[in-house]
Amino acid sequence: MAQRNTWQRERVKEALAHTRGFVSAQTLHAQLRDENTGIGLATVYRALAGLAADGSADSLQSPEGESLYRACTTPGHHHHLICRSCGLTVEIEATAVEQWARTTASQHGFTDAEHIVDIFGLCRSCALARDRA
Structure with a gap:
């Protein structure tokens, strides 16, 4: 609705x-x-x-x-890299993840599988700031 x-x-x-x-x-x-x-x-x-x-x-x-x-x-399905410190988010393509999800689902007899992949880490600026501290 x-x-x-x-x-x-x-x-x-x-x-x-x-x-x-x-x-x-x-x-x-x-x-x-x-x-x-x-x-x-x-x-x-x-x-x-x-x-x-x-x-x-x-x-x-x-x-x-x-x-x-x-x-x-970005319209449609996509994935993110997200900084745990400042929240900077980069939208990424993940062709290998898409293939892995389809293959894994198929190997276990699943169809119409959906997935969510978000990667958390530190962006370059936050990592540099941390290393300087």
Whole structure:
């Protein structure tokens, strides 16, 4: 079922587009609250889920298990490299991963397999800063 395009959903989408890297619903809600939008946390969660479902936002789980979102810049299936320190995100192609997923699923009798692959590490700037400290 398609989500209605309300002003609240549009404001959440706009805030997400102006956020660097991935962000939690709570963090985005705090930003919207500080701007006195009157948008509640439940509305932020619903809007983000709808944006992720329609491909307007990327969604992933952090290593701690928290759902994080960002405005999607690449349509269709893709993967990410994500800096654990600053949140810098790079969209990557992963042909070898795609082939591995299909082969592994097939070897176990599965069809229509889907997968999510996100790689967390330190970007060059954060690694250099850490090494200087």
